[in-house]
Amino acid sequence: MTLPAYNFAYLDEQTKRMIRRAILKGIAIPGYQVPFASREMPMPYGWGTGGVQVTAAILGPDDVLKVIDQGADDTTNAVSIRAFFAKTANVATTTKTADATIIQTRHRIPEERLQAHQTLVFQVPIPEPLRFLEPRETETRVMHGLEEYGLVHVKLYEDIAQHGHIATTYAYPVKVEGRYVMDPSPIPKFDNPKLDRSPALQLFGAGREKRIYALPPFTQVTSLDFEDHPFTVQTFNRPCALCNATGVYMDEVVTDDRGGRMFVCSDTDHCETRQAEGHAGPGLPQLGEHASSEQETTR
Amino acid sequence: MYVAVKGGEAAIEKAHRLLADRRRGDRSVPALSLDQIAGQLSLAVDRVMAEGSLYDPELAAMAVRQSRGDLIEAIFLIRAYRTTLPRFGATRPVETGAMRIERRVSATYKDIPGGQLLGPTFDYTHRLIDPDMAGDHPVEPGARRDVSGDVAGDAAYPRVTDILNGEGLIEPDVASDAEPGDLTRDPTGFPAGRDLRLQALARGDEGFLLSLGYSTQRGYGRTHPFVGEVRIGLVDLEIDLPELGFAVAIGAIRVTECQMVSQFKGGGEDGPRFTRGYGLVFGQSERKAMSMSLVDRALRADEFDENRAAPAQDEEFVLSHCDNVEATGFVEHLKLPHYVDFQAELDLLRMLRREHAAASSETARQEAAE
Numbered sequence: 001m002t003l004p005a006y007n008f009a010y011l012d013e014q015t016k017r018m019i020r021r022a023i024l025k026g027i028a029i030p031g032y033q034v035p036f037a038s039r040e041m042p043m044p045y046g047w048g049t050g051g052v053q054v055t056a057a058i059l060g061p062d063d064v065l066k067v068i069d070q071g072a073d074d075t076t077n078a079v080s081i082r083a084f085f086a087k088t089a090n091v092a093t094t095t096k097t098a099d100a101t102i103i104q105t106r107h108r109i110p111e112e113r114l115q116a117h118q119t120l121v122f123q124v125p126i127p128e129p130l131r132f133l134e135p136r137e138t139e140t141r142v143m144h145g146l147e148e149y150g151l152v153h154v155k156l157y158e159d160i161a162q163h164g165h166i167a168t169t170y171a172y173p174v175k176v177e178g179r180y181v182m183d184p185s186p187i188p189k190f191d192n193p194k195l196d197r198s199p200a201l202q203l204f205g206a207g208r209e210k211r212i213y214a215l216p217p218f219t220q221v222t223s224l225d226f227e228d229h230p231f232t233v234q235t236f237n238r239p240c241a242l243c244n245a246t247g248v249y250m251d252e253v254v255t256d257d258r259g260g261r262m263f264v265c266s267d268t269d270h271c272e273t274r275q276a277e278g279h280a281g282p283g284l285p286q287l288g289e290h291a292s293s294e295q296e297t298t299r
Numbered sequence: 300m301y302v303a304v305k306g307g308e309a310a311i312e313k314a315h316r317l318l319a320d321r322r323r324g325d326r327s328v329p330a331l332s333l334d335q336i337a338g339q340l341s342l343a344v345d346r347v348m349a350e351g352s353l354y355d356p357e358l359a360a361m362a363v364r365q366s367r368g369d370l371i372e373a374i375f376l377i378r379a380y381r382t383t384l385p386r387f388g389a390t391r392p393v394e395t396g397a398m399r400i401e402r403r404v405s406a407t408y409k410d411i412p413g414g415q416l417l418g419p420t421f422d423y424t425h426r427l428i429d430p431d432m433a434g435d436h437p438v439e440p441g442a443r444r445d446v447s448g449d450v451a452g453d454a455a456y457p458r459v460t461d462i463l464n465g466e467g468l469i470e471p472d473v474a475s476d477a478e479p480g481d482l483t484r485d486p487t488g489f490p491a492g493r494d495l496r497l498q499a500l501a502r503g504d505e506g507f508l509l510s511l512g513y514s515t516q517r518g519y520g521r522t523h524p525f526v527g528e529v530r531i532g533l534v535d536l537e538i539d540l541p542e543l544g545f546a547v548a549i550g551a552i553r554v555t556e557c558q559m560v561s562q563f564k565g566g567g568e569d570g571p572r573f574t575r576g577y578g579l580v581f582g583q584s585e586r587k588a589m590s591m592s593l594v595d596r597a598l599r600a601d602e603f604d605e606n607r608a609a610p611a612q613d614e615e616f617v618l619s620h621c622d623n624v625e626a627t628g629f630v631e632h633l634k635l636p637h638y639v640d641f642q643a644e645l646d647l648l649r650m651l652r653r654e655h656a657a658a659s660s661e662t663a664r665q666e667a668a669e
Contacts, residue, residue: 012383035486040378045625046632070639077635079307107639125629136615138489163651169643188643208625210486234646252642266639 026214031176049207051123066100071266114200345582351377503621512593520609
């Protein structure tokens with residue numbers, strides 16, 4: 001028998017061309033979900049197969065790849081995907097946001113502003129922003145076609161009526177160039193403003209759902225809201241315990257069983273860079289110090 | 300001291316090492332050989348080939364071994380390999396009428412040309428654990444039937460549905476020369492069409508299709524099914540070679556075919572006649588082929604103007620959820636870290652609770668003042 005052998009970056013060249021065509025169509029119609037013949041990948045659906053296929057299709061031998069999950073380079077799945085491309089494509093990898101040409105991400109956008117030569121690849125579980133309002137693909141495609149987005153606003157309005165606030169904190173729907181409503185993937189809404197007019201190319205891959213969509217550089221991306229209930233993002237009322245950063249997204253770390261918490265940067269590269277530059281945070285919390293109370297501010 | 304989720308790399312490496320250790324098990328016990336798996340766990344290998352959509356017993360046996368017997372994991376391994384293979388073309392439609400029969404039963408006729416042939420079936424075994432299974436007792440070879448007097452080819456075992464069709468009692472199977480769609484190469488849209496539906500069902504999870512088929516029997520999309528015929532055996536694969544101008548046989552595969560004879564539909568110029576549900580899977584799996592034929596028939600509700608209300612009749616529902624590699628991935632991905640999103644939810648919940656507490660104390664203050 002012949003034992004299996006694999007191509008550069010795992011996928012065969014025909015498949016890569018198919019994916020590139022979908023990406024190009026996505027770039028031509030920002031925010032539009034392009035169906036593509038997603039392949040089975042050697043990691044499970046839900047682990048980022050869409051993002052991995054997009055990365056595999058655009059990756060060249062000279063690229064420098066960074067992979068993050070929850071903002072961190074050292075979470076197990078990020079390590080696993082980075083190792084996958086290091087092995088199958090033999091490309092250089094980095095944890096430095098500034099050094100990367102391609103950044104594959106799950107659930108975050110790096111704190112550092114991305115540059116024109118960079119591409120951010122998002123892993124997307126459910127690409128359809130209308131899915132939880134209408135489970136049928138046949139229906140939602142028509143709704144997008146007719147620009148029939150009333151239902152999303154009704155949902156946001158119902159949140160306000162029920163809770164006094166829009167109760168969507170991540171995967172917060174956006175409108176792209178005034179046309180398509182798009183799911184930004186489950187990034188916290190804190191990251192939504194970074195999508196807007198980003199100099200970097202932003203690509204979204206959903207493997208199990210077989211969809212690719214894109215935001216070309218400098219695309220206008222607006223988070224949905226109401227005039228009297230403008231879009232707000234989370235802020236944390238204390239700095240990072242390790243690097244003293246403010247205005248960044250934080251992980252809440254439980255430090256003991258008596259209510260002790262500390263808040264640290266979710267973006268590990270950002271945090272480590274700041275620490276290397278000499279910034280230091282307050283460190284471990286005092287015993288019994290309670291969780292910080294976050295608040296929302298308008299952006 | 301706060302320890303970040305550092306060391307993912309080292310942790311993965313150690314986990315893989317432990318997995319390999321557990322997979323191998325006790326080193327004083329000989330390792331399973333591929334021949335043992337393919338020969339003695341052949342139905343597991345068949346399932347992996349069927350749902351992995353790749354007919355290769357040796358590779359499937361390797362996958363079963365690598366996955367420690369977790370068949371969905373083995374199916375996944377096969378799929379992730381299959382997807383990298385180039386697709387050269389499509390074979391000619393398989394002629395199951397010319398199958399080299401190993402088993403063939405009909406529930407609609409007591410006797411049929413070619414006869415009922417039980418073959419290697421569990422059907423009439425008593426499910427008592429056999430003490431002999433604790434050891435390796437000698438097993439006598441199966442008796443072989445005398446095929447010397449058989450009519451060769453199609454005439455030997457005519458399909459029951461062809462017999463019904465001869466009388467015009469069942470809708471005809473309309474032949475098509477068009478190349479069927481391939482959902483692994485093209486994006487699927489809905490409605491998908493029967494070719495893509497059958498492909499999805501043939502790759503679909505046996506358990507999911509079993510339950511869906513079962514639900515149609517319990518009234519959720521009832522189809523009044525009869526097993527016209529189930530047959531298992533070897534069929535030749537032929538491929539057209541344009542250079543030669545004729546088809547050549549490139550090999551043989553074992554398949555299970557089920558033709559379900561279902562609820563008749565009346566009217567039109569042809570008069571009332573039975574309808575068909577079809578199941579075809581790699582290897583020996585009646586359960587899968589029968590379930591598939593029930594679901595195929597249920598999914599044809601629109602063709603026959605039937606009320607479409609049950610899950611098994613809903614093409615988008617069935618096709619979107621029948622793939623176990625997709626399903627297991629998305630269910631199991633919930634164990635991946637979600638703390639960024641959870642943090643966002645925590646923020647909101649704490650704020651809502653603060654506002655709730657403030658509102659409650661304000662109400663209490665007003666009531667006390669009154």
